[in-house]
Amino acid sequence: MAQQAARQASRSVAPWCGAAGVVAALPLMVKGSGAGAWLLGQHGAEAALVSWISLLTAVLLLVACLLERERGLPVWLDDPSARLGLSLVLVLAWVALMAPLLATHDPSALGASVRSRFLPPSLEHWMGTDILGRDLYSRVVFGARVSLFIGVASVFTSVVLGLLVGGLAGFTGGVVDTVLMRFTDLMLAFPRLFLILALMAFFSPSTWLVVLVLGTTGWMGVARVVRGGVLQVKNMEFVEAARALGLPPARVLWRHVFPAAMAPVIVAATLRVGNAILAESFLSFLGLGVQAPAVSWGQLIGQGRDTLLTAWWISTFPGLAITLTVVGFNLLGDGLRDAADPRLIVRSSSRP
Amino acid sequence: MLRYLFRRILGSILLLWGVVTLTFVLLQVAPGDPVDLLVDPSFPPEDVQAVRDHFGLDRPFHQQYLSWIAGTVHGDLGISLRHKRPVRDVLAEAVPNTLRLSVISLLAWLVVGVMLGVWSAAHRGSLRDRVVTVSTLIVYSLPSFWLGLMLLLIFVWKLHWFPSGGMSDGTVAELGWWRWLLSSIRHLVLPVAVLGLSGAAGLARYMRSSMLEILSEDYIRTARAKGLGERSILFKHALRNAAIPLVTLLGLSLPFLLSGAVVTEVIFSWPGMGQVAVQGLLSRDYPVILATTLLSGGMVILGNLLADLAYGLVDPRIRVG
Numbered sequence: 149m150a151q152q153a154a155r156q157a158s159r160s161v162a163p164w165c166g167a168a169g170v171v172a173a174l175p176l177m178v179k180g181s182g183a184g185a186w187l188l189g190q191h192g193a194e195a196a197l198v199s200w201i202s203l204l205t206a207v208l209l210l211v212a213c214l215l216e217r218e219r220g221l222p223v224w225l226d227d228p229s230a231r232l233g234l235s236l237v238l239v240l241a242w243v244a245l246m247a248p249l250l251a252t253h254d255p256s257a258l259g260a261s262v263r264s265r266f267l268p269p270s271l272e273h274w275m276g277t278d279i280l281g282r283d284l285y286s287r288v289v290f291g292a293r294v295s296l297f298i299g300v301a302s303v304f305t306s307v308v309l310g311l312l313v314g315g316l317a318g319f320t321g322g323v324v325d326t327v328l329m330r331f332t333d334l335m336l337a338f339p340r341l342f343l344i345l346a347l348m349a350f351f352s353p354s355t356w357l358v359v360l361v362l363g364t365t366g367w368m369g370v371a372r373v374v375r376g377g378v379l380q381v382k383n384m385e386f387v388e389a390a391r392a393l394g395l396p397p398a399r400v401l402w403r404h405v406f407p408a409a410m411a412p413v414i415v416a417a418t419l420r421v422g423n424a425i426l427a428e429s430f431l432s433f434l435g436l437g438v439q440a441p442a443v444s445w446g447q448l449i450g451q452g453r454d455t456l457l458t459a460w461w462i463s464t465f466p467g468l469a470i471t472l473t474v475v476g477f478n479l480l481g482d483g484l485r486d487a488a489d490p491r492l493i494v495r496s497s498s499r500p
Numbered sequence: 501m502l503r504y505l506f507r508r509i510l511g512s513i514l515l516l517w518g519v520v521t522l523t524f525v526l527l528q529v530a531p532g533d534p535v536d537l538l539v540d541p542s543f544p545p546e547d548v549q550a551v552r553d554h555f556g557l558d559r560p561f562h563q564q565y566l567s568w569i570a571g572t573v574h575g576d577l578g579i580s581l582r583h584k585r586p587v588r589d590v591l592a593e594a595v596p597n598t599l600r601l602s603v604i605s606l607l608a609w610l611v612v613g614v615m616l617g618v619w620s621a622a623h624r625g626s627l628r629d630r631v632v633t634v635s636t637l638i639v640y641s642l643p644s645f646w647l648g649l650m651l652l653l654i655f656v657w658k659l660h661w662f663p664s665g666g667m668s669d670g671t672v673a674e675l676g677w678w679r680w681l682l683s684s685i686r687h688l689v690l691p692v693a694v695l696g697l698s699g700a701a702g703l704a705r706y707m708r709s710s711m712l713e714i715l716s717e718d719y720i721r722t723a724r725a726k727g728l729g730e731r732s733i734l735f736k737h738a739l740r741n742a743a744i745p746l747v748t749l750l751g752l753s754l755p756f757l758l759s760g761a762v763v764t765e766v767i768f769s770w771p772g773m774g775q776v777a778v779q780g781l782l783s784r785d786y787p788v789i790l791a792t793t794l795l796s797g798g799m800v801i802l803g804n805l806l807a808d809l810a811y812g813l814v815d816p817r818i819r820v821g
Contacts, residue, residue, distance in 0.1 A: 337801050
């Protein structure tokens with residue numbers, strides 16, 4: 149009985165969103181008594197904006213916790229690794245958003261003198277400094293913005309394209325289906341890394357081009373999954389009912405077919421974000437991706453490559469950041485996949 | 501079956517044609533001119549024009565396209581703009597180098613991946629399982645170029661155990677057979693580790709979940725009830741069925757043999773296909789780009805075809821008439 153109560157308690161949403169509230173406030177809390185100055189905008193408008201976001205999010209989360217004490221965690225979060233994955237992803241997203249508060253230095257400020265170059269990690273520079281004396285920790289924190297943005301935005305692009313192509317092919321059928329799926333096969337037959345490198349090498353590289361190229365070369369898997377899902381769902385009775393009511397096809401597809409076929413897409417998309425971040429980091433490492441003054445983790449690794457022996461920290465820390473992020477997205481994706489697998493849902497929903 | 505085979509082969513050829521045609525169009529549309537990268541800008545315009553004429557870069561699109569297709573069908577892939585040699589010769593040197601690296605890595609990741617996956621599934625929930633699960637997840641999530649750099653830093657520059665790049669310290673003639681072999685193996689260790697580890701980690705994760713699924717089947721319970729030994733259940737009953745999707749996986753990793761090593765080759769300056777392709781892209785070496793696309797696209801298509809055919813052989817339920 150006591151055990152049961154303990155299990156119940158561990159599933160309550162309250163401790164989790166309480167912790168989330170504290171984490172949300174942390175970027176501001178570490179400023180201590182200086183927090184007021186940040187909120188009042190003495191460190192710039194962007195810093196003030198994120199300070200307020202930090203404060204308000206924390207307050208909202210804590211209030212929500214108190215009001216919704218009785219609510220339990222969603223079923224799929226019963227799995228500890230899914231919880232860890234979600235936490236990692238949320239924390240990293242928060243780091244990216246809160247970069248101005250969390251950075252200890254201006255990420256692009258050059259070192260005061262030649263002597264501030266290549267400083268090893270210390271209390272002043274947590275991850276050391278680079279070839280120009282810039283603070284690596286602050287650069288890694290700001291790099292999170294670009295790397296996460298590219299990861300999420302490029303996968304979003306592929307999902308939209310995949311939904312369009314797969315949905316159209318599965319829903320219309322006939323010649324449209326054949327043509328679209330042959331085109332998908334064609335795109336799949338390209339060696340993807342070559343294609344990405346080619347596109348990046350031919351056009352002038354930028355953050356948006358990376359998103360575009362990763363997005364337009366990654367939709368084929370999604371399209372296939374969507375088409376399969378749509379084919380499975382489109383002849384079910386509820387879709388027929390929607391059609392019989394005279395709804396336009398686009399609405400039937402969007403409101404009735406997609407939601408039913410969406411689960412595997414969400415899983416695949418989450419797992420792809422990790423891959424997209426890896427791809428972006430390799431491109432930027434080669435100098436074909438994100439260009440200065442923008443900062444990305446792969447670019448930082450590339451900058452440390454030539455001085456690896458004398459200044460190991462420059463390449464090491466951004467690599468750890470990438471690994472941590474990709475681990476987070478992979479764990480989250482695995483958790484979502486297990487939740488989407490009906491065979492597993494039966495097992496985990498048999499609660500006491 | 502024969503008709504199916506014929507249709508699939510025809511479809512594959514059409515697909516390959518589509519891939520190279522699309523690449524050709526892409527190269528034409530892309531901004532920039534390969535000659536600008538090839539010729540010193542201070543050269544007089546007549547000379548630049550001469551280079552252009554020499555490589556036939558001034559001909560209209562359809563002429564370039566048709567002559568390339570005609571050449572390719574006859575096994576002539578053109579002259580590399582960068583190497584000033586037939587592309588066929590450039591590739592003939594690079595492909596065996598890449599194969600040496602990728603075949604060994606593929607074997608390594610197959611053996612390590614399957615063993616780890618089976619082992620951790622057999623000990624499900626134990627500490628061993630958890631260690632394997634966590635470490636494979638981490639290795640799977642590592643950027644492989646960064647892993648390569650870290651290995652270089654630790655094992656080459658700090659510990660001086662291995663050479664930093666290249667394939668060997670000299671040729672067989674220079675070193676003698678035995679020392680050449682030793683040197684080649686020393687050069688192979690780190691690239692194979694990078695390529696093999698990331699593949700093995702992914703495969704181990706896959707094998708673990710597919711083994712777990714099969715180990716919960718009724719016929720495994722039957723085998724246990726019959727009193728069969730755990731080893732025989734694992735390897736004879738479970739692994740054989742869990743390995744069926746491996747056939748597809750192997751087919752799909754066929755292109756990996758030629759183009760999967762790009763990242764590793766760049767980090768360890770391995771003179772293979774990946775390096776040729778990347779340098780070709782960077783210097784707009786059109787014939788090289790087309791040839792590498794043709795080759796690796798061909799591998800993708802062939803891999804898919806073989807995977808589909810082999811799947812029918814291994815699992816009679818999905819044989820196509």
